[in-house]
Amino acid sequence: MRDVPKKVQQFYEYANQLEVPQDVKEKLQRHVDSLTENKFGPEKKSVQPRRRRRRYARGLLVGAVAVFAFVGVVSVILRSDNEKQNTVANKPPQTYDYKSLLGFNPTVLAHVPSGYKLTKASIFVTKGVEKDIVHSPNEQNLDFTARYTSNSGNITFYEYKAPNWPKPSVANGYHKITVNGKQDWIKEKNLINSTTKRIVLFQNGLYYSADAFNFTQKQYLQFFQDLTVPYKKKPNQVVQRFWGINIIKNNLPFHAQLPPVPKGYKVTQAVGYISKGVTKSEEKLGYPPDGTRMIVRYDDSRQHRSVILSEYLGSKSSVPSGKKVKIGSITGSYVKAPSGSSAMGSSSSALAWYNSSTRVVTALEGYPDLSKRTLLKIANGIIADHTKG
Incomplete structure (x- = not known):
């Protein structure tokens, strides 16, 4: 029966190839060493009856098989956990389909001004014209707003499409400006019942605007050029408004x-x-x-x-x-x-x-x-x- 420790060791070596934590492997090795040393010890003439030695050997084999089974179960559990973790890690982040509502993918600032943080993103969609009660024309305004707040005040940026609006021109208050070597249209207008000015830039088919509370026109132009990071998170607010009975029925x-x-x-x-x-x-x-x-x-x-x-x-x-x-x-x-x-x-x-x-x-x-x-x-x-x- 001197070959029993070898069989136990073989169980350990096989289990050692499985994906189990190092501390489990070390405990298993100590258990095998203690069993081998305590039950068989150094080779010497036995004074025990053969029946007792056989009982020790049989108990040792049963213990080894139980340990082997335990290690197998642990390895299966660990592999399952690893697979789950890998699945979660590899799962792409959830994104919001802005393009289906707005017709474009909105952007936010790449460099947020010191002390400010983005606190609210909203979508506003308007279809139809208020004065046309029944057969509203297919007019629409598609607006994304991003609000940044700080202790000193707020900045709200608007990025929107207005496909039915007249194109920017000198006649409707715009003037040309060169931005990054390219000519775009810009205008300033006073808000209703306020001395605050709204700055509007038309670039690549989109309007960008902000209310000039705390910054100059030059600074706002820099902000507009910094709106380069695609915003993919779910918005905090979505408001869709439909004017005219026909458009209401369709939406x-x-x-x-x-x-x-x-x-x-x-x-x-x-x-x-x-x-x-x-x-x-x-x-x-x-x-x-x-x-x-x-x-x-x-x-x-x-x-x-x-x-x-x-x-x-x-x-x-x-x-x-x-x-x-x-x-x-x-x-x-x-x-x-x-x-x-x-x-x-x-x-x-x-x-x-x-x-x-x-x-x-x-x-x-x-x-x-x-x-x-x-x-x-x-x-x-x-x-x-x-x-x-």
Whole structure:
């Protein structure tokens, strides 16, 4: 049985070829050495019975096999962990598809001014023209903004496309300037109700602008030339605005339910929004609230009455509580608001309901205080339009 230690050593040597940590290998070697030394010791005449020696040998082999199995399991686990780590390490970072929304890949400063840091990136997309209610032309403004903040103030850079705007010229306030050996167009204009100037540079089909709070025109030109680092992270805010009923229908992710225009009324506004990341303070400045919605306004100029139709993706809990009413097969809610409590300042009545098949909440608001009968007539027209669509 003197060959048993050799077999144990062979187990160790085979296990040693596996990918296991060095401290595990060292413990295994010490275990093999101790087993060999304690159980067999230096060669001498045995005074033990053969049965006891066989029992020692058998125990040693079982121990060696168990150690070998343990090392095999450890190596499999370690290899699995290494493969996972390599997969994570080799996985490319997530990027945002700006080009599908903006038509270009935006850039940020390669060298941020001392004390400033990039704190917010936003996308603003506008399609259509506000004054064209139904057949808006295919006009669009595509805007990326990057805000840098510091203790002394903020800088916001705008990078945008306006394909339907007139090309820069002397006639619309631009003058030529040489930048890096190339002629581009630049202009300064005062912001509305402010003495602050906005600097606009037109270069390679894109507009670059910034508000001149803390820096000179020369410094801003240097900033514009430093906008060279592609920005690939997900933006903090995305606001898409659609003017005109046709454009709304083509861009909102739900079927816009429109009633026949009530007799004596005409559509005076039609706008749709898809917005995400808008703060409450920005809502007060006129930003659309988070969500996906359409707003259509109908006005009767002779009787000075208005109806505002709102449709948005929501849930049944979004419907305001009120008196239950039937609109076709749908149960809705009828609410009356006192004077001064509505957005238009006058008394109003409202009808709202949730369509579970489309996940759309529809609200009709009548000013000043339209009758429930009138609102129900308009609402039934909306339900009929949805049934047709």
